[in-house]
Amino acid sequence: MPKQDNLRRGIARLSPGKFLLKIITAHKLIGLGVVMLTAATLFSLIGPYFSPHNRDEVDVAKIQEPPRKGHVLGTDELGRDVFVRLAYGGRVSLSVGIISMLIQLVIGVTLGSVAGFYGGIYDNVIMRLTDVIMCFPFFVIALAVAALTGPSFRNVVLIIGLLRWPSMARVVRSGVLAIKNNEYIDAARALGLTQPEIIFRHLLPNSMGPIIVAGTLNVAYAVLLEASLSFLGLGIAPPQPSWGTMLSASQSMSILQRCGWIWIPPGTMVLLVVLSINFIGEGLSEILSHQGQEDAA
DSSP: OHHHHHHHHTGGGSOHHHHHHHHHHHOHHHHHHHHHHHHHHHHHHHGGGGOSSOTTOOOGGGTTOOSBTTBTTOBOTTSOBHHHHHHHHHHHHHHHHHHHHHHHHHHHHHHHHHHHHHOHHHHHHHHHHHHHHHTSOHHHHHHHHHHHHOSOHHHHHHHHHHHHHHHHHHHHHHHHHHHTTSHHHHHHHHTTOOHHHHIIIIITGGGHHHHHHHHHHHHHHHHHHHHHHHHTTSSSOTTSOOHHHHHGGGGSHHHHHHOHHHHHHHHHHHHHHHHHHHHHHHHHHHHHHHHHHHHHO
């Protein structure tokens, strides 16, 4: 793959923006993922402007109507326009994924870098805490907490963000441990840099590859978790739409069998978004792993 080899050899000479553009155009998997994710995002942002209907507008005379002129994706069990709710639902589902990933980043990067850099009792306490959280089945704990706190956007974001950070902390800790004994870290100490400066100026920037890949994949996982919780009635509170709440209508056998236009569009959007984010994550992982092998050689 000469095109990707040229990409890897030129990484160090590129600015972040040019590097991002280059990997999108040079790696087909990443390019496909970016196109799919961009299309889904644009649809969520501007889709409602192409319909005259409101998000929660109920029309009892048009309940469960199939796609036709005026309702390009039909109407749901309350006569609401599926197209508009699909777009608004995308805003909610994608926001859950991004915000919960940021929470995981803040907690995981902070605790992971402290554990890896300082070691000793800090490492033992933080790693045992991550072990305790990770030893319980995530979805069982998420269901229990969601049942206690009630369905809402804020609760879903906090549940996913606060229960999924251990995996990010482990990734950061591994990256810090791999490079903290390098010569340029010793040189930074000799120059008088403080420990936080060494962490944020040298250790974390040189560990960004695995962090970016893990953060990307966590967005996809969070979208799936939101859809699962909302499907069970413990995620986003109606009438606010999300792809998960729209899928919850398929719990009715009559809708599942005769009204495919109600649940197929949100299911397709979840599939496309998760696939696109996984494409991007896998592509980045491949590029960074090859780059690491070349650097070691």
